[in-house]
Amino acid sequence: xxxxxxxxxxxxxxxxxxxxxxxxxxxxxxxxxxxxxxxxxxxxxxxxxxxxxxxxxxxxxxxxxxxxxxxxxxxxxxxxxxxxxxxxxxxxxxxxxxxxxxxxxxxxxxxxxxxxxxxxxxxxxxxxxxxxxxxxxxxxxxxxxxxxxxxxxxxxxxxxxxxxxxxxxxxxxxxxxxxxxxxxxxxxxxxxxxxxxxxxxxxxxxxxxxxxxxxxxxxxxxxxxxxxxxxxxxxxxxxxxxxxxxxxxxxxxxxxxxxxxxxxxxxxxxxxxxxxxxxxxxxxxx
Amino acid sequence: xxxxxxxxxxxxxxxxxxxxxxxxxxxxxxxxxxxxxxxxxxxxxxxxxxxxxxxxxxxxxxxxxxxxxxxxxxxxxxxxxxxxxxxxxxxxxxxxxxxxxxxxxxxxxxxxxxxxxxxxxxxxxxxxxxxxxxxxxxxxxxxxxxxxxxxxxxxxxxxxxxxxxxxxxxxxxxxxxxxxxxxxxxxxxxxxxxxxxxxxxxxxxxxxxxxxxxxxxxxxxxxxxxxxxxxxxxxxxxxxxxxxxxxxxxxxxxxxxxxxxxxxxxxxxxxxxxxxxxxxxxxxxxxxxxxxxxxxxxxxxxxxxxxxxxxxxxxxxxxxxxxxxxxxxxxxxxxxxxxxxxxxxxxxxxxxxxxxxxxxxxxxxx
Numbered sequence: 001x002x003x004x005x006x007x008x009x010x011x012x013x014x015x016x017x018x019x020x021x022x023x024x025x026x027x028x029x030x031x032x033x034x035x036x037x038x039x040x041x042x043x044x045x046x047x048x049x050x051x052x053x054x055x056x057x058x059x060x061x062x063x064x065x066x067x068x069x070x071x072x073x074x075x076x077x078x079x080x081x082x083x084x085x086x087x088x089x090x091x092x093x094x095x096x097x098x099x100x101x102x103x104x105x106x107x108x109x110x111x112x113x114x115x116x117x118x119x120x121x122x123x124x125x126x127x128x129x130x131x132x133x134x135x136x137x138x139x140x141x142x143x144x145x146x147x148x149x150x151x152x153x154x155x156x157x158x159x160x161x162x163x164x165x166x167x168x169x170x171x172x173x174x175x176x177x178x179x180x181x182x183x184x185x186x187x188x189x190x191x192x193x194x195x196x197x198x199x200x201x202x203x204x205x206x207x208x209x210x211x212x213x214x215x216x217x218x219x220x221x222x223x224x225x226x227x228x229x230x231x232x233x234x235x236x237x238x239x240x241x242x243x244x245x246x247x248x249x250x251x252x253x254x255x256x257x258x259x260x261x262x263x264x265x266x267x268x269x270x271x272x273x274x275x276x277x278x279x280x281x282x283x284x285x286x
Numbered sequence: 287x288x289x290x291x292x293x294x295x296x297x298x299x300x301x302x303x304x305x306x307x308x309x310x311x312x313x314x315x316x317x318x319x320x321x322x323x324x325x326x327x328x329x330x331x332x333x334x335x336x337x338x339x340x341x342x343x344x345x346x347x348x349x350x351x352x353x354x355x356x357x358x359x360x361x362x363x364x365x366x367x368x369x370x371x372x373x374x375x376x377x378x379x380x381x382x383x384x385x386x387x388x389x390x391x392x393x394x395x396x397x398x399x400x401x402x403x404x405x406x407x408x409x410x411x412x413x414x415x416x417x418x419x420x421x422x423x424x425x426x427x428x429x430x431x432x433x434x435x436x437x438x439x440x441x442x443x444x445x446x447x448x449x450x451x452x453x454x455x456x457x458x459x460x461x462x463x464x465x466x467x468x469x470x471x472x473x474x475x476x477x478x479x480x481x482x483x484x485x486x487x488x489x490x491x492x493x494x495x496x497x498x499x500x501x502x503x504x505x506x507x508x509x510x511x512x513x514x515x516x517x518x519x520x521x522x523x524x525x526x527x528x529x530x531x532x533x534x535x536x537x538x539x540x541x542x543x544x545x546x547x548x549x550x551x552x553x554x555x556x557x558x559x560x561x562x563x564x565x566x567x568x569x570x571x572x573x574x575x576x577x578x579x580x581x582x583x584x585x586x587x588x589x590x591x592x593x594x595x596x597x598x599x600x601x602x603x604x605x606x607x608x609x610x611x612x613x614x615x616x617x618x619x620x621x622x623x624x625x626x627x628x629x630x631x632x633x634x635x636x637x638x639x640x641x642x643x644x645x646x647x648x649x650x651x652x
Contacts, residue, residue, distance in 0.1 A: 028416075034416055034419075082603055085608070086606060086607055089607075091362065092362060092553070092557045093557075093606045093607075094606075095419075095550075095553075096550075096554050096558070096602060096605070096606040097602075097603055097606035099602065100599045100600070100601075100606060101599070102599075103595055103602070104599035104600065104603065106592075106595075107592035107593075107595035107596045108592075108596060110591050110595075111590045111591055111592045111593060111596060114591060223427060223546070226420050226423070227420065227424060229420075230416065230417055230420040230421075259435065261434065262435055264427065264431055265427075265432060265435075268424035268427055271420075271421070271424050272409070272424060272425065272428075275413055275417055275421060276409055276412070279413050279414070279417060
């Protein structure tokens, strides 16, 4: 594999990370809460897509709307039943609350689906290759990257251009000021979790085309996503995009030129070095 | 650590032994706890309950250590497992390759963890809040990946410690009663160190910077040095716990001594009991460890897979949602209501001066 191949595959994977980081960073921006269960939202999205592909329509991409709906519902339920109470407590209570949620979803999936690793056997894109400027790419990976990019763009437009997006950003800047302006911050919190859950769920559906589905599938992605969010700067949407892609590229470079087993160590190392220079993250503000 | 000067070590010891600001009630409580733990192996003969008790004391030690940096200093450390791993690996490697006895390796294990946390802490402690938390998590995961990757650490296979004819005190291969008392000794040592910090100049500095870092720095607290001291101390105690773990189980691998779940569990042990209070980690460990182990034993083997973790996670969520200040928070708030009657803030401040803390407040020139 030449350098160009590595870089392209890094960017492709990085776009999926960016979409995952987007949901996490919105939740953080609005509520100052790190959602430890974000990887598990992704995992539930994977199961939603896998179930759809197995029983409804033989392609995991058909599961996109299902995964989005399941993820959004899960996010809202998590907010209404758990996070709303956690917000009254200290930061660490939020940490443990969402850590508990992570365990709950992971072992809930284990109880329902069992420990077996699943994968899709039918799909429109499965096994197809795309030639792009001399580089051969898996159609499934390209679709995941393109889908992630489009969804990221849609959410970004929602945040920047719509009334509800402005209200959400206003809540992120100052809850009190937003309340005085007549914004229902409770609803904005719920919306933040809905977006976080939906984007994670859809990222899961996009990944199901070429990634194994298991109750622990979310763990790895969760760690990468945390790193991306912190690297980009907590709460920064452009930061999530840049850091997501950076993380994808670093991971692929490390896997290709150092050792596949150490690809995550290099991601964490880059985070570590970056925050030494900019303690607020790449595009974060203090 | 602790107060410096001519009377330094003696004063530190005295501070450590005077267990709290409300001596009588808590000292009686601590005496009862100590008596219960001393008597435990003579009353309870069941192997499983004894194993749970040892693990309770180990997690209480971890949680107590976490308190130094997380509870007093307010820096949420999510990488405790790396220091546990350093301690465990130092013992496992040196015992299995050089046949070195446990007690000779223990100082090496502690020193290694302290050195690592000094270097890493010097960089990490510049970060604040979530950046620090994620940073510690990331560093711990780097170590885990490296220990899986490297050959000389046994990789993912892990390390078996050589088996000696028990009981062998030099290699810490003991009967259950022996392990119980070594664990208790370690826990008491940890409580002594951390309680000493709590009552020392460093403890006041840490609590000052937890409340407001800028304000603490502006009155002359060397915020960075205080954090680093607490961070390195907690690493030393984690490593002692990890060293014990390696000898106790006789087998370690990166997934048992260095996982993220262990780091979070350690922080949770301190927090759910009540951060910053001496009793917090003891109560947290007394709730979480038996809950985890007994749920695993009762529900783990049969029925729905993962049901024990499901119940466990529900309990964690409920505790986080309904008692964010921890179990000790409930007890302390009851105590506070009672003490508020009659006792004014002036009286408390006067007592602090009388006990010799008046001139040792953070920022005072020494």
